[in-house]
Amino acid sequence: MQRVLILGGGFGGIATAHRLKQKIGDKVEVILVDRRPYFMVGFRKSWALVGESPLEAGQKLIDSLARVGVDVRQATIDAIHPQEKAATVDGERIQADAVVVALGAELNPSAVSGFSEHAYNIYDPNDIPRAEKALNEFKGGRVVIGIFGAPYKCPPAPLEMAMLIHEKFRKKGVEATIEVFTPQPVTLPILSEASCDSVDSRLLENGIRTYGHHKALSIEAGEVVFEKRKIGFDLLLGVPPHRAPAVVRDSGLTGPSGWVEINPRTCETSFEGVYAIGDSTQIVLANKKTLPKAGLFAEMMGETVADRLADVFNGREPTAQFSGEGGCYFEVGNGEAMMIKGNFLEEPAPAVELTESSKEFYDQKIKFETDRWARWFE
Ligand SMILES: Cc1cc2nc3c(=O)[nH]c(=O)nc-3n(C[C@H](O)[C@H](O)[C@H](O)COP(=O)(O)OP(=O)(O)OC[C@H]3O[C@@H](n4cnc5c(N)ncnc54)[C@H](O)[C@@H]3O)c2cc1C
Numbered sequence: 001m002q003r004v005l006i007l008g009g010g011f012g013g014i015a016t017a018h019r020l021k022q023k024i025g026d027k028v029e030v031i032l033v034d035r036r037p038y039f040m041v042g043f044r045k046s047w048a049l050v051g052e053s054p055l056e057a058g059q060k061l062i063d064s065l066a067r068v069g070v071d072v073r074q075a076t077i078d079a080i081h082p083q084e085k086a087a088t089v090d091g092e093r094i095q096a097d098a099v100v101v102a103l104g105a106e107l108n109p110s111a112v113s114g115f116s117e118h119a120y121n122i123y124d125p126n127d128i129p130r131a132e133k134a135l136n137e138f139k140g141g142r143v144v145i146g147i148f149g150a151p152y153k154c155p156p157a158p159l160e161m162a163m164l165i166h167e168k169f170r171k172k173g174v175e176a177t178i179e180v181f182t183p184q185p186v187t188l189p190i191l192s193e194a195s196c197d198s199v200d201s202r203l204l205e206n207g208i209r210t211y212g213h214h215k216a217l218s219i220e221a222g223e224v225v226f227e228k229r230k231i232g233f234d235l236l237l238g239v240p241p242h243r244a245p246a247v248v249r250d251s252g253l254t255g256p257s258g259w260v261e262i263n264p265r266t267c268e269t270s271f272e273g274v275y276a277i278g279d280s281t282q283i284v285l286a287n288k289k290t291l292p293k294a295g296l297f298a299e300m301m302g303e304t305v306a307d308r309l310a311d312v313f314n315g316r317e318p319t320a321q322f323s324g325e326g327g328c329y330f331e332v333g334n335g336e337a338m339m340i341k342g343n344f345l346e347e348p349a350p351a352v353e354l355t356e357s358s359k360e361f362y363d364q365k366i367k368f369e370t371d372r373w374a375r376w377f378e
Contacts, residue, residue, distance in 0.1 A: 002028050002313045005096035007077050007087055009034030009062045011295035012102035012278035015302035018376055021068045023310040031071045031096070033089050037061055039376070040125070041369045042154055042295055046331065048128045049237075050164045051136065055125055058369070060377045077103070080251035082271035098273045098309055101260065102302065103248055105153060105279040105293060109240035112148050114219030119146065119238035122161060123153065134235055135165060140175040141234030146224055147182040148216055149241025153279060153293045155188055156330035156340060158239050159203060159210075166206045167333035177207065181214035181224070181231065188354075189289055191340065195354040202332065202357075242293075244280050257282045264291075264345060265321040266308060267301050277301035283324075287349045296326045296368075297344075327352075329365040337361040 004020060006013045009032050017032045044058035063072045075090040086095045107123055109115040120131035122145070143165065145158050162178050169176050180187070180203070186196040187203075187210050200210050214231075216224050219238075223230045243249070244259050253269055255261035259282035260269060267275045278298030283291040291297060300322055307320035327341025339361050342352035355361065 002098070002309075003096045004028055004030050004098045004100065004309060005085075005087060005094055006030065006032045006100045006102060007080065008102035008104060008278075008280075009036070009072070010039065010102060010104050010278065010298065012104075012298035012302040013100065014039060014062065014065065014376055015299040016100050016102065016277070016306045017065060017070045018068060019303045019306035020309060021070055023306065024313055025069055027313055028309075029071065030069070031073060031094060032062070032065065033073045033075055033077055033087075033094075034062060035074065035076045037063065037074050041372070042157065043160070043329070043331070043365070043369075045122065045125060045128055046157060046161050046164055048125075049122060049132055049135065049161055050168045051132055052164075055128060060373055064377045077247050080247060080253065082251055082253055082269065082274045085271075085273045098275065098312075100302070100305055101248060101253065101269070101274065101276040101280055102278050102298065103245045103280050104298075105242040106245040107240045108149075108243050109238070111241045112216060112219060112238075115148065115238055115240060118219045118221060119236045119240075121240055122158070122237045123239050131237060135168065138169075138174060138176065138235055141177075142232060143176050143178045143235045143237065144224065144231055144233040145178065145180045146216060146236060146238045147180070147184075148238055150182070150184050151282075151290055151293055152239050152242050154295075154328060155190065155292050156199075156328065158182075159187065159199065159208075160331045161237070162203065162208045163206060163333045164331065166208060177209070179209045179211065179231065181211040181216070183213070183215035185212050187212065188340065190292055190344075190350065190352055191354055198354065206333075242279075248276075248280050255282075264324070265304075266318075267305050267322060275305045277305060283345075285344055285350050286347045289350070291324065291344055292328070294326070294328045296328060297322075297324075299372075300326060324350075329361055329368065330354075331362065331365065332357045335359055335362050337365050339364075 308318035324345025
């Protein structure tokens with residue numbers, strides 16, 4: 001019996017575990033470790049922020065994967081030993097035939113002076129209830145949504161939040177300006193200039209201003225400080241800088257980018273039998289930009305690794321490859337969504353487009369979640 005140790009039970013880890021059990025259930029022992037007991041799609045934070053639905057309504061217990069034979073352990077990964085295909089979990093060393101690192105990205109608010117004192121962390125589920133309350137009690141004024149580092153998860157999410165907050169305020173009759181700043185040159189660098197312009201105009205039609213090339217230096221009471229200017233705020237909602245989780249950084253798996261640099265098609269790391277998938281990794285695209293951090297891609301990478309391992313364990317040459325084809329939804333209010341989609345690994349340049357907004361894409365977004373619930377947890 002082969003043993004696969006999967007570190008992290010988010011999008012990538014669950015997809016790997018489920019697919020392995022589906023394909024070669026009788027030949028493989030699958031251990032899945034996560035300290036968090038539940039799975040939740042990222043966009044649940046947008047809905048909870050504007051009071052549309054509480055976070056709890058989107059949480060599914062991952063130990064229900066035991067139903068398909070996955071050994072789910074709720075525990076902390078203390079160390080990864082890639083050379084030995086092993087990890088230390090709650091003090092216990094677990095040895096495996098293959099290790100899949102799927103530990104996501106860590107939020108690092110302390111990298112920005114003043115963040116914890118003055119900003120609401122809209123990417124941290126623990127801070128969402130406080131941010132929701134502040135928005136509910138907001139009587140009017142200047143709301144600033146700040147992106148404090150790149151790369152960050154789901155690039156359109158802060159813009160989606162801006163649109164949903166605008167809609168909430170409009171319904172409540174709250175007079176507010178909403179501004180979004182980013183350290184990147186444009187709002188969504190993966191898109192063409194024309195598509196970025198169309199996103200910016202769509203935001204502006206709703207009174208939302210966007211500022212590129214704005215790398216914040218610090219936050220003071222009521223002001224975000226940049227090199228050449230300050231932006232005042234009455235309410236600051238922040239996306240903190242991201243980095244690879246400490247246990248990954250300490251393992252020797254990360255490269256000069258600070259992320260795990262993998263073979264983009266096979267998700268292999270430089271250590272034999274050790275794979276890395278999802279937000280902990282960095283894939284550089286043909287145009288030198290990087291693959292956006294998205295749940296769908298983490299899932300697709302996980303399924304690729306599972307298919308390859310199934311072949312290897314069956315004594316066959318592995319053929320599965322990560323295609324890089326997919327996208328994510330960008331909700332714009334009024335029950336509509338746009339989609340950013342395409343082939344991100346296309347040569348000589350990614351072929352990525354922004355669709356028009358429609359109710360159909362919104363419905364697809366809802367289905368994105370319910371499909372995964374049905375596949376993995378029911
Ligand atoms: C607001 C928002 C909206 C989003 N919307 C979308 C969307 O519409 N579509 C989309 O595709 N993506 C979306 N995303 C992005 C998506 O959530 C992430 O890209 C995805 O979760 C990455 O999957 P992953 O498996 O790499 O990591 P994660 O899903 O983050 O899983 C990593 C897991 O590792 C665990 N872990 C980390 N360190 C340890 C440790 N030391 N010990 C034990 N466990 C540990 C964590 O608890 C976590 O469960 C959104 C994200 C946000 C923030």
